[in-house]
Amino acid sequence: MAKYELDIVGNAMDSLHESLDKYAQGQAGDVRAHKFAILNFCHFMELILKHYISTVNENLIYSNVFKVVSKRAKADNISLIEAYEALEEEDFDFSSPIKGHSNPHTILVENALAYVESDKAYFDSDLADEIRAMKNLRNDIEHHKFSMNTKGIRLALGRLTRGFDEFTDVFDIIGLEEVIDEKQLGVFKTLADEYEHELQEARVDVREAHESAFRGVRPKHMYDVHWESYDCPECGHDSLMIPNDDSSSGYRCTFCGNEESEDIEVECEICGSSWPNGEMSSWVDTYVYTCPDCNDFDSKW
Ligand SMILES: [Zn+2]
Ligand SMILES: [Zn+2]
Numbered sequence: 001m002a003k004y005e006l007d008i009v010g011n012a013m014d015s016l017h018e019s020l021d022k023y024a025q026g027q028a029g030d031v032r033a034h035k036f037a038i039l040n041f042c043h044f045m046e047l048i049l050k051h052y053i054s055t056v057n058e059n060l061i062y063s064n065v066f067k068v069v070s071k072r073a074k075a076d077n078i079s080l081i082e083a084y085e086a087l088e089e090e091d092f093d094f095s096s097p098i099k100g101h102s103n104p105h106t107i108l109v110e111n112a113l114a115y116v117e118s119d120k121a122y123f124d125s126d127l128a129d130e131i132r133a134m135k136n137l138r139n140d141i142e143h144h145k146f147s148m149n150t151k152g153i154r155l156a157l158g159r160l161t162r163g164f165d166e167f168t169d170v171f172d173i174i175g176l177e178e179v180i181d182e183k184q185l186g187v188f189k190t191l192a193d194e195y196e197h198e199l200q201e202a203r204v205d206v207r208e209a210h211e212s213a214f215r216g217v218r219p220k221h222m223y224d225v226h227w228e229s230y231d232c233p234e235c236g237h238d239s240l241m242i243p244n245d246d247s248s249s250g251y252r253c254t255f256c257g258n259e260e261s262e263d264i265e266v267e268c269e270i271c272g273s274s275w276p277n278g279e280m281s282s283w284v285d286t287y288v289y290t291c292p293d294c295n296d297f298d299s300k301w
Contacts, residue, residue, distance in 0.1 A: 008054065012047035013179055015040045020184040023157055023191070026150060027204060034153045035141055041157055042138040045131055048164060049112035052173050056084070056115075057094050062104045064097040066111050079118035109135070122170055127163040134160060154201065161191040202240055202255035209242050209254075228265070234258035270294040 019040035025033035054061040060069070073083035087094070098104040117128045134156060140146045168174050180188050190196045206229060213227040228251075230241040235256035244252035247259040262278025268291035280289040 008047050008051045009174060009179075012044050012051065013181075015044040015047065016176075017181055017184050019044060019157075020187045020191075023154065024187050027154060027200070031148060031150055034148060034150050035146070037157060038134065038138055038141060038153060041160065042135060045134070045160070045164065046109040046112075048168065048173065049109055049116060049131075050106065052171055053107065053112045053115060055171075055173065057088075059094040059098065060084070060115075061106050062098050062101075063107045063111070064101070064104060065094055066107045066115075068092070068094075068097055069115075070111075073118075079120075080115045081118045084115075116167075116171075123167070124163065127160075127167060130156065130160050130163060151201065151204070155197075158191045158194070158197040161188065162194060165192045199237065199255055202237070202253075205254040206240060206242055213243075230261050230263045232256060232258055233261050233263075268294055 019037050022033045022037035022040060026037055050061060053066075057065075059065045069080060069083050069087065072078075072087060073080050076083065076086070078086070113128060113131060116123050117125065137146075137153070137156075165176050168176055177185070177188065177192070190200055210227060210229075213225055214222065217225055227243060229239040230251060231238050232240050232253040232255065235253060235258065237253075237255055240255050241251045241253045241258070241261055241264070243250060244259075246252070249259045249261070249264055251261065251264055252259050263276050265274040266277045266280060266289050267274055268280070269287040269289050271291060271294050273291055273293070275289075275291045277289065279292055281292075281295050282288045283290060
């Protein structure tokens with residue numbers, strides 16, 4: 001590896017580590033930390049994309065060299081990668097455009113992204129869209145036009161982490177999991193795994209709903225707040241079914257969206273006491289929910 005490449009990967013990883021730290025703080029409830037998670041993640045993406053270009057050809061990272069490729073692509077109406085390959089075939093000297101320049105300009109991230117994107121067979125265009133969306137968000141932050149959808153940001157960072165995990169693997173750039181610091185490995189692994197990430201976010205939803213239900217409630221009124229969570233029989237995760245106004249049962253799982261559980265308590269239509277709905281009986285043409293006590297005719301009559 002040339003000196004330039006080593007620096008680029010080291011810097012990329014520093015930014016990723018910083019981003020993951022901020023991500024974790026954000027998920028723990030620090031709203032402001034999301035901003036720094038984005039800024040650092042964008043820096044990481046830029047460096048990785050540029051690094052990839054330098055692995056294609058160490059000179060392609062310089063804008064004067066890249067210009068030759070993009071001019072060729074335009075002239076022949078072919079993609080950037082095809083133009084590069086055509087020049088290579090012709091034994092073009094890629095170092096010639098920067099000869100005599102002691103400190104040549106490097107390409108823009110958009111150039112790097114356009115090049116990678118032209119490799120249609122291997123590069124996922126959804127990832128390119130995600131990268132651009134995150135860059136726009138970063139621009140908004142820098143111009144103070146930023147409204148925070150914290151959950152949306154965390155989900156996007158998860159998709160991008162998975163995207164870059166795959167991209168760096170498919171294009172044989174670096175194995176992220178092997179070079180990541182042990183301190184951030186746990187956060188990385190969660191983000192890299194879609195199921196684990198969504199499950200963690202479902203738990204954040206529960207925590208936030210619980211906090212907001214009790215926000216501003218005085219201690220002596222705590223018992224008046226009806227806030228219950230149930231285990232979800234559909235996805236099998238604990239305590240993820242929480243009150244939801246749009247649900248027909250009054251509860252919905254924050255992970256799988258299931259609304260039904262026999263554990264959800266309902267009031268007996270005769271005596272008004274609460275029981276799990278699975279233990280209730282309905283009477284023909286009269287009551288939907290009647291409790292075991294009210295159905296215990298033997299001991300009463
Ligand atoms: Zn569920
Ligand atoms: Zn009853």
